[in-house]
Amino acid sequence: MSRALHISGAWIGWAFFADLADALALTFGYMFSRSVTMQYPDKEKWLPYSRYRGHHFLKRDEEGEIKCVACELCARICPCDCIEVVPYEDEKGNRRPAKFEIDMARCLFCGLCEDACPADAIALGQQYEFSSFSSRDLVVGRDDLLGKPGKATTGGGVVAARLNTEQDVLVETSEPQGYNWWRNIRRT
Amino acid sequence: MELVFALGLIAFKVALLIAILLLLPLPLTWLERKIAGHMQQRMGPMRVGWHGLLQPVADGIKLLTKEDHIPAEADRFLFKLAPILALAPPFVVFVAIPFGESVSVLGTEITLYVSNMNVALLFVLAVIGIEVYGVIFGGWAANSKYAVLGSLRTCAQMISYEIPMGFAVIGVVMLAQSMSLLDIVRAQADVWNIVYQPVGFFVFFVAGLAEAQRIPFDLAEAEGDLGAGFHTEYSGIRFAFFMVSEYAVMLLVSVLSVILFFGGWNGVLIPLPPLLWFALKVAFFLYVFMWFRFTFPRYRYDQLMAIGWKVLLPLSLANIMITGVAFL
Ligand code: SF4
Ligand code: SF4
Numbered sequence: 327m328s329r330a331l332h333i334s335g336a337w338i339g340w341a342f343f344a345d346l347a348d349a350l351a352l353t354f355g356y357m358f359s360r361s362v363t364m365q366y367p368d369k370e371k372w373l374p375y376s377r378y379r380g381h382h383f384l385k386r387d388e389e390g391e392i393k394c395v396a397c398e399l400c401a402r403i404c405p406c407d408c409i410e411v412v413p414y415e416d417e418k419g420n421r422r423p424a425k426f427e428i429d430m431a432r433c434l435f436c437g438l439c440e441d442a443c444p445a446d447a448i449a450l451g452q453q454y455e456f457s458s459f460s461s462r463d464l465v466v467g468r469d470d471l472l473g474k475p476g477k478a479t480t481g482g483g484v485v486a487a488r489l490n491t492e493q494d495v496l497v498e499t500s501e502p503q504g505y506n507w508w509r510n511i512r513r514t
Numbered sequence: 515m516e517l518v519f520a521l522g523l524i525a526f527k528v529a530l531l532i533a534i535l536l537l538l539p540l541p542l543t544w545l546e547r548k549i550a551g552h553m554q555q556r557m558g559p560m561r562v563g564w565h566g567l568l569q570p571v572a573d574g575i576k577l578l579t580k581e582d583h584i585p586a587e588a589d590r591f592l593f594k595l596a597p598i599l600a601l602a603p604p605f606v607v608f609v610a611i612p613f614g615e616s617v618s619v620l621g622t623e624i625t626l627y628v629s630n631m632n633v634a635l636l637f638v639l640a641v642i643g644i645e646v647y648g649v650i651f652g653g654w655a656a657n658s659k660y661a662v663l664g665s666l667r668t669c670a671q672m673i674s675y676e677i678p679m680g681f682a683v684i685g686v687v688m689l690a691q692s693m694s695l696l697d698i699v700r701a702q703a704d705v706w707n708i709v710y711q712p713v714g715f716f717v718f719f720v721a722g723l724a725e726a727q728r729i730p731f732d733l734a735e736a737e738g739d740l741g742a743g744f745h746t747e748y749s750g751i752r753f754a755f756f757m758v759s760e761y762a763v764m765l766l767v768s769v770l771s772v773i774l775f776f777g778g779w780n781g782v783l784i785p786l787p788p789l790l791w792f793a794l795k796v797a798f799f800l801y802v803f804m805w806f807r808f809t810f811p812r813y814r815y816d817q818l819m820a821i822g823w824k825v826l827l828p829l830s831l832a833n834i835m836i837t838g839v840a841f842l
Contacts, residue, residue, distance in 0.1 A: 346810070353553045353809040363557040512555065 360510040364484055367497040371487035373504055376478045379435045379450035382428055382466075383474035392472065393447035396423040400439035400448055408432040409439060426468035431461040452478040455497055482506065527628050531608050539761040540570040546804050553808045580750035585656060588747065592655035597748065597755035600648025604762035607641050610634040611769055612696050614779045614788045626789070627696070634695040635687065635774075639680055642725070642766065645759070646672045649734070652756070653744035664743025667815060668734035671724055674822040675731075679721035681830035685714040685837040686774045699778030706777035710841070713833045715775040717826050722767035724822070727760060728803055730810040733818060768799035 339345070364370050374380060385393045396413035412425035440449045453475050458464055466474075483504030490496040544559065544567060551558025559566025584593055611634075612627035631637055646669055653665020687693055689710060690701035698707075708715050724731035734743040745756045772778060772795040779788035786794075813821065 349809045350805060353805065356555060357549065357552045359555060361552060361557045362555045363560075365557075365560065510555070 356512065359512045362507070362510045364507065367487065368489040369487065370484050370504075371497050371499055372507070373480060373483045373485055373499075373502075374452045374454065374478050375481045376452075378452055378454075378478060379437045379440075381430065381451055381453040381456055381474055382433075382439070382448055382471055383451045383476055384426065384468065384471040385447055385449065385476075386472065391420075392422060392468075393445050394423050394426065394443075395445045395447070396421050396426075397444060399442045399444060403438045403442040404433075405436060405438065406432045406434055423468055426471065428466050428471065430456065430464040430466055449477065451476050455495075523624065524628060528609070531628065532605060535605055535608060535762055535765070536758065538765060539758050540574065542761050542764075542800065543570045543573070543757075545800075546807075549801070549804045550808050553805075574754070577750055577754045582750040582752065583747075585658065585747050587657040589655040589657065592651045593747075594752075596648050596652035596655055597752040597759075598648075599651060600645055600759040601755045601762075603641050603643075603645040603648075604759055604766055607638050607766055608762075610637045610695065611766075611773070612699065612778075613792060617789075630694060630696050633693045635683060635693045635698070638695075638766075638770065639676070639683070642763070643672075643676060645763070648756075648759070649744050652748065656744075656747035658747050660741040660746045661744050664734050664740045664746065667740075668727065668744055671727075671731065671733060671818060671822075674819060675721040675724040675826070678717050678822065678826035678830045679725060681827070681834060682714045682718040682721065683774055684830075684834050685711045688834075688837050689841060695773050695778075699773055699780065702777040703780050706775065706780070708775045711775060711833070711837070713829055714837075715771070717830045717833065718774065719767075719771055720821075721826060722771065723803070723806065724818070726763040726767050726803070728764065729807040730813050731818060732812060733815055764800065764803055765796070768796045768803065771799050772796050 364372060366372065387393050394411075396411050398411045398413070401407075401409040401411050406429075408429040408431075410425065410427045410429075411423050413421050414424035416422050435450060437450050448471075451474055456464070480503045484507050485499045485501040485504035487497050487499040490498050547569070548558040548566070550556075559569035562568040562572045584590060609628045610631050612625075612630065614626035616623045616625040618624070649665050649668045649672070653661040653663075653668070656662075686698060686707050689707060690698040692698060692701070727734050734740075735745075740746070745753060748756060772792065776795050779792040781788065781791040
């Protein structure tokens with residue numbers, strides 16, 4: 327009996343386009359849900375999570391000395407062959423890099439160099455805005471790498487931002503933490 | 515003096531109508547993209563003007579300044595003729611469409627229609643049929659396989675859907691005992707035709723969707739398999755002509771749905787100015803067009819033909835019979 331009802335209900339639904347009506351109701355509901363658009367770069371930007379693998383940076387130890395011991399393990403493990411390290415011996419007799427260059431144009435941001443480093447000297451930080459008109463500018467040297475921003479601490483979120491094109495193209499933000507973008511995703 | 519005044523009034527009305535019809539695609543494209551965006555959880559145009567309001571203007575300027583390209587092997591005369599043939603009929607049709615009874619401006623009664631023909635409905639259906647020539651010529655003249663296939667499909671589609679469309683409105687004509695759109699609206703003062711003619715409205719609206727080449731029946735422009743269908747080779751201002759024509763037809767089908775089945779400018783419950791009622795109803799149908807577009811997938815070509823000939827045609831014929839038996 328209930329099966330017959332079910333079948334006849336299905337036929338009635340078919341005759342009156344119940345499925346089409348369902349679809350219309352769904353899109354109508356979506357029309358009033360929040361949009362997921364992130365208005366990058368002139369209104370909003372994304373703050374990466376702390377696990378994010380962006381532009382590399384080199385670390386210093388407590389004395390302000392560069393941590394890298396120029397063992398060249400990172401250069402060895404790099405699948406893209408984009409790190410070049412030339413060692414030298416400093417006054418204290420430590421092995422340090424005289425030249426440390428990463429070709430960001432070739433890097434695939436796998437993070438293997440970070441994993442391989444025995445001295446915890448290199449890591450991939452939070453910066454992701456470093457596009458350039460010339461691939462030559464993307465070869466970054468030791469001193470630049472020392473000055474790059476480190477890992478993110480706050481972790482994720484969309485913040486208000488401002489596009490500054492006076493000298494370079496910069497997406498500036500002053501907020502350390504934003505709203506969680508995922509809250510806008512409708513899961514029905 | 516009388517004659518001059520009457521002629522001037524007609525000229526003014528026609529000019530106003532043309533201006534409105536030419537400018538209406540601007541807000542409509544903006545609205546369509548906004549609705550599309552929000553249905554897909556995007557924002558739509560946001561950059562040009564407040565919430566992208568000036569985006570259609572920017573697009574219009576872009577289309578005007580684009581190179582007007584004519585393919586080397588094209589039939590140049592037909593190629594240039596087609597957009598005009600596609601554009602003119604939807605504009606001409608509006609001559610016969612009433613937007614209300616009349617308003618008095620400075621003591622003179624001004625009717626809200628250009629002409630009140632006694633066969634207005636026939637005129638509308640006949641003139642809108644001419645549009646198919648624009649499609650045929652456009653597809654043929656471009657000398658490209660996508661365009662020809664697109665125009666063949668479109669012709670078959672438009673011709674087969676015009677028949678159920680014509681039959682669907684016969685029920686309305688029987689109820690109003692007149693083919694004048696004005697009389698049809700007057701006859702609906704108490705009860706709208708949709709109450710007596712739900713099937714007629716269904717057939718009319720589905721056929722109208724096909725006529726306006728909108729999803730789910732936009733086979734002419736099936737991007738996936740045909741490029742852009744019959745206007746693949748068109749660019750710049752000629753492409754804009756086809757676009758304006760498409761929006762004008764969409765507006766026409768909305769207006770006709772309101773006039774024929776939803777009581778025209780007769781309101782219910784809330785006493786609003788008749789013209790406002792009319793505009794609100796038309797706006798609702800325009801929204802439905804866009805809503806459908808971003809909800810439904812496209813029908814396959816054989817399904818399209820099957821729906822036209824095996825579902826809509828018998829339905830519309832049955833509708834005429836039942837209307838005849840019940841009301842005459
Ligand atoms: S992230 Fe990967 S590709 Fe980039 S430098 Fe490190 S090891 Fe090489
Ligand atoms: S960054 Fe680490 S792995 Fe690379 S050379 Fe320096 S110490 Fe060795």
